[in-house]
Amino acid sequence: MTRKVLALVLALTLAIGMVAMAQAKTISFLSIWAEDYDNGKLLTDLSAKYKEDHPDFDFELELVSSDNLQQKVATLAVSNDLPDVFAYESGTPLKTMIENDYVLNVSEALRELGVEDCIDAGAYSFLTNLVGTEDLYDLPLGLNIEGFWYNKALFEQAGIEAAPTTWDEMLEDCEKLMAAGIQPFAVGGADQWPATRIINAYVMRKLGVDAMNKMAAGEMSYTDPGMIEAAQMLQDMCEKGYFGVGPTTVDQNTAAQMILAGEAAIIYNGSWYTQDLVAPTNPAGEDGIGFFNIPTVEGGPGTLTEYSMNCGTILCLSKDKYDEETADWLKYIVTNLGDYAMSEFGALKGYVINEYPETMSKYSILVAEEMGKVTGTSTWFEAAMSSELSNIAQVNVQSLMNGEMTAEEYAQSLQDVWDANN
Amino acid sequence: MNQVLRDKKAIAAFVVPGLILYTLLVILPIVWSGYYSFFDGTAGMKNWAFAGLKNYGKLFKDKNFLNSLSVNMRYVLMVTAGQVFFGLLMALIFKFWVKKFGALVRTIVFFPVVLPTVAVAQLFAKIYEIQPHYGLLNSLLAGVGLESWVQPWIGKSSTALGALAAMDIWVAIGFYSVIIYGALLDISNEIIEAAQIDGCNGLQLFLHILAPLLRPILVTCVIFSFTGTVKMFESALALTGGGPGTATRSLSMYMYDTAFTYMKTGYGSTIALVIFLICVVGSRIIRFFDWDYRK
Numbered sequence: 001m002t003r004k005v006l007a008l009v010l011a012l013t014l015a016i017g018m019v020a021m022a023q024a025k026t027i028s029f030l031s032i033w034a035e036d037y038d039n040g041k042l043l044t045d046l047s048a049k050y051k052e053d054h055p056d057f058d059f060e061l062e063l064v065s066s067d068n069l070q071q072k073v074a075t076l077a078v079s080n081d082l083p084d085v086f087a088y089e090s091g092t093p094l095k096t097m098i099e100n101d102y103v104l105n106v107s108e109a110l111r112e113l114g115v116e117d118c119i120d121a122g123a124y125s126f127l128t129n130l131v132g133t134e135d136l137y138d139l140p141l142g143l144n145i146e147g148f149w150y151n152k153a154l155f156e157q158a159g160i161e162a163a164p165t166t167w168d169e170m171l172e173d174c175e176k177l178m179a180a181g182i183q184p185f186a187v188g189g190a191d192q193w194p195a196t197r198i199i200n201a202y203v204m205r206k207l208g209v210d211a212m213n214k215m216a217a218g219e220m221s222y223t224d225p226g227m228i229e230a231a232q233m234l235q236d237m238c239e240k241g242y243f244g245v246g247p248t249t250v251d252q253n254t255a256a257q258m259i260l261a262g263e264a265a266i267i268y269n270g271s272w273y274t275q276d277l278v279a280p281t282n283p284a285g286e287d288g289i290g291f292f293n294i295p296t297v298e299g300g301p302g303t304l305t306e307y308s309m310n311c312g313t314i315l316c317l318s319k320d321k322y323d324e325e326t327a328d329w330l331k332y333i334v335t336n337l338g339d340y341a342m343s344e345f346g347a348l349k350g351y352v353i354n355e356y357p358e359t360m361s362k363y364s365i366l367v368a369e370e371m372g373k374v375t376g377t378s379t380w381f382e383a384a385m386s387s388e389l390s391n392i393a394q395v396n397v398q399s400l401m402n403g404e405m406t407a408e409e410y411a412q413s414l415q416d417v418w419d420a421n422n
Numbered sequence: 423m424n425q426v427l428r429d430k431k432a433i434a435a436f437v438v439p440g441l442i443l444y445t446l447l448v449i450l451p452i453v454w455s456g457y458y459s460f461f462d463g464t465a466g467m468k469n470w471a472f473a474g475l476k477n478y479g480k481l482f483k484d485k486n487f488l489n490s491l492s493v494n495m496r497y498v499l500m501v502t503a504g505q506v507f508f509g510l511l512m513a514l515i516f517k518f519w520v521k522k523f524g525a526l527v528r529t530i531v532f533f534p535v536v537l538p539t540v541a542v543a544q545l546f547a548k549i550y551e552i553q554p555h556y557g558l559l560n561s562l563l564a565g566v567g568l569e570s571w572v573q574p575w576i577g578k579s580s581t582a583l584g585a586l587a588a589m590d591i592w593v594a595i596g597f598y599s600v601i602i603y604g605a606l607l608d609i610s611n612e613i614i615e616a617a618q619i620d621g622c623n624g625l626q627l628f629l630h631i632l633a634p635l636l637r638p639i640l641v642t643c644v645i646f647s648f649t650g651t652v653k654m655f656e657s658a659l660a661l662t663g664g665g666p667g668t669a670t671r672s673l674s675m676y677m678y679d680t681a682f683t684y685m686k687t688g689y690g691s692t693i694a695l696v697i698f699l700i701c702v703v704g705s706r707i708i709r710f711f712d713w714d715y716r717k
Contacts, residue, residue: 071682078466100467186554189577190663246552246574248666254554263554388684399667404579 025325026058030073030086032066032313039087039141039313042341042349043333050332057329066313070387077102082318084326090130090138090314091383092390097316098137104317107135110334113327118334122374123350127311130383139334140350142312144270145370146197146380147293151284154182154265163292165304167205167233170295174242177265184242186264188252189401192394193382195234195247197268197308199397200381201294202230205302209378216384218422222414226300231400231407238401248398260284270310271348271370274363278346287362291370306376311350389417452698458691465687477692487693489668490676497587497654497672498704502647504591506640509598514628516599517606528603532596539593543660546589550575576662579669586670590657594650598643605639606632641712645705652701673697 027047033040040061047059062083064072070093076082082102088094097103110116123140131137148170150163155173158180164170174184188194203211207226214220215227238247244264256273258264260282267273276282277289293304317326338351346357346364348371360368382390396413399405405413459477463469481487512531520527534542551557552574556564560572575585609632617631633640654672658664664671671679674697681690 074464074682074685078464096467190665192663192665244553246577249547249551249574249577250553258554261554386684388686391679391683395665395668395671398665399579402578402666404667 024056024058025323025329026060027085027326027329028060028062028083030069030076030083031061031063032069032087034063035061038345039315042141042337042345043085045344046333046336046340047329049336050329054328057325069313073097080320082321084321085315085317087141087313088138088316090127090311091379092386094138094314094316095131098131098133102319103137104319104322105135106137106139106317109317109322109327109330110136113331115331115334118338118352120338120348120350120352122371123311126309126377127314127350130311130379138314138316140311141315142272142310143348143350143371144272144310144312145367145374146268146270146308146310147291147370148266148295149259149269149273150266150290150292151259151262151264152288152290153284154262155290158182158265163290164295165292167202167295167297171237174237174240178241183244183258183264185237185244185266185268186250186255186258187243187247187268188250188255189243189248189398190251192397193380194252194255194268195397195401196381196393198234198237199227199230200378201268201308202233202297203227203381204306204308204378205294205297206230206300208301209306209376212379212381213384215418216389218418222418223408223411228407228411231410234397235400235403235407239403243401248401259289270312271367272312274346274361274367277363278361289363291366293370303375305373306378307370307374308380309374309377310380386417386421388421389414392417452695455691455694455698458688459695461688462686463688464685467685470687473688477689480689481692481696486668486671486676487673490671490673491696493583493669493671494652494654494673497583497670498648498651500584500587501590501594501651501654502644504587505594505598505647505651506643508591508595509643510602510636510640512595512599513602513606514632516603528596528600532600534593534595535597537593539656540660542589542593543657546585546661547576550585552577577666579666582662582666582669586658586661589661590651593657594647598647601643602636602639605636609635638712641708644711645708648704648708649701652697652704673700 029043031040031043035041035044040063044059044061047057051057051059069087070089073082073086073088076086077097077100088097094103107116110119119136119140120143123143124136126143127138127140128134128136148163154177155163158173158176160173160176164173177184187198200212203226206229207220207224211220211224211226215222215224221227237243244250250258252269255264255267256269256276259267260276262284277284282288293307294302296302296304317330334351337349338353339355341347341349341351342353343355343357346361348367382393385393393414396405396410400407400410458465460472460474462471462473462476516524516528547557549558550560552560552572556572559575563569563571573581575581613631613635614627617627622631653674655674655678658670658672658675662670664675673693677690677693677697680686680693684690
């Protein structure tokens with residue numbers, strides 16, 4: 001009898017233990033943001049709130065530098081060791097992950113959870129366009145418009161009354177700024193991507209918003225005259241000294257600060273720039289910086305309501321690790337992320353926002369207004385490129401800026417890589 | 423002791439554990455890379471396929487590879503020569519000129535060696551800075567009226583590699599000077615005094631007495647410096663990121679890009695093997711200068 005009781009007690013303990021174990025879930029998150037910064041803080045905060053109702057749940061953040069993110073994820077994927085959730089790049093890198101069946105079909109998961117409508121429709125179509133799928137395989141962690149930001153005081157000083165709407169006007173304004181002893185542009189040439197964005201800006205106005213996608217798909221050549229003209233434009237602007245001396249040695253953070261400090265007038269940047277703008281340390285003040293969309297190029301189909309958009313780094317879920325507990329957490333995250341990001345950071349993340357905060361900064365309102373005008377979007381320069389092509393495009397843009405490579409050679413170098421891989 | 427060392431079992435007991443570790447950690451990965459170099463695509467992904475000698479054929483037609491090779495070789499020449507030359511110069515200064523505060527001076531000269539590469543690179547990026555404000559170098563040049571020399575030192579292909587080499591020489595002078603100074607202390611003062619009594623001037627003393635006696639340690643220093651500079655990576659990454667363009671992109675950086683950014687494991691392994699061969703052959707060539715003059 002005692003033996004039977006003992007056996008029963010043991011069996012019960014084991015069963016309870018197993019149930020407890022099954023409930024205890026730790027979600028591991030491979031992040032490029034620290035726990036107290038940007039999206040790292042966002043997800044950590046939300047997970048902490050989720051934990052209040054689910055004491056067995058735990059959230060673990062592993063930090064990796066954004067330079068190493070792709071390599072790290074690719075290596076983990078190959079060794080079947082992906083974390084539950086991880087930051088990643090949309091476009092070609094994500095496409096490869098989808099093709100190899102490593103990432104969760106987010107649309108399906110959200111449909112099952114009944115929260116599909118929590119994702120902002122614009123973000124949804126933008127993200128699916130980037131990888132060319134119908135379903136969503138990632139979650140947005142930002143939705144940014146890009147364009148030119150300018151220091152209003154410097155424009156006034158140079159006698160410029162209104163922000164330019166055509167590229168030629170912008171060049172004329174540069175001359176006015178130069179004449180007034182002001183460096184027209186700052187660009188983070190050391191980081192490379194800010195420079196290719198200027199080529200991209202010209203291309204999307206000259207050849208249309210889908211030009212870069214067509215080139216990646218082989219429907220257009222990278223040596224298209226429009227592309228060469230865009231590369232030439234960047235080189236000419238460098239030669240004329242619009243970017244100052246040695247623009248390939250400046251990083252984008254420094255360039256961004258130069259605009260605020262009034263050391264240069266214009267910068268190409270995304271709406272994530274508002275984080276710097278709303279900071280109390282911004283020397284330009286609450287209303288000192290203005291925004292204008294990429295000016296139109298004569299003879300090109302691009303219009304002023306087409307924007308270059310950017311989703312930044314996105315969030316993926318491992319297909320293998322996805323289970324009920326992750327699903328429950330996912331549901332909580334997607335339903336709360338939009339409102340929380342708006343109230344805490346004043347940032348749009350690509351989720352439906354149910355409640356706008358009562359006081360928004362002028363810069364947040366500015367971005368929201370610009371977002372409202374969008375009729376068409378283009379992605380960033382490298383979005384549709386393979387990682388090799390993207391690397392070459394960025395490395396060679398420095399040679400282009402320094403005049404060590406002609407615009408034709410630059411375009412040809414891209415086409416050569418494309419030819420070698422297709 | 424002799425008896426123990428003649429016992430084959432004892433030899434095995436001492437050597438085998440180390441040999442196994444060395445084989446696992448060094449030889450196996452090299453062989454593995456060699457095996458990978460016959461493949462195309464990304465290891466573990468669907469595009470992974472046998473490619474025969476394709477990667478080797480591609481190597482000598484690849485402009486980027488040849489450019490990185492050239493950058494790497496120029497860097498090795500500049501930095502190895504600079505590190506050992508200035509190390510030697512500094513050691514001679516320690517020995518013959520610095521009388522007071524010798525330990526303090528040596529500590530100060532050695533100091534850069536312990537600084538993290540990234541910190542040194544940040545420091546030099548500031549020294550070479552031109553926009554938004556002139557850095558130390560450009561301010562000095564502008565200050566003494568050499569306005570025409572002011573330039574983006576790390577932003578131009580013609581100067582970037584030199585600027586990087588200058589940084590890496592500065593960092594390592596302390597290390598080599600301390601090694602060579604140690605060897606100088608080993609040379610008996612009597613020999614030096616005898617030479618001076620015989621009427622040797624400074625240059626003769628160096629060429630005929632010190633240099634021959636220092637040769638073994640100088641060769642060792644050159645090998646150290648050579649193997650350290652062939653794998654040129656972190657300082658270039660931290661100071662210039664390989665730029666502008668590909669002006670400071672080394673073989674290791676190109677190998678890393680190929681294997682881990684372009685995800686071409688096979689071709690990356692091929693480049694890695696080339697770096698390995700350069701190391702082996704280069705060290706061997708330098709050893710030729712290490713003949714024993716007493717024989």
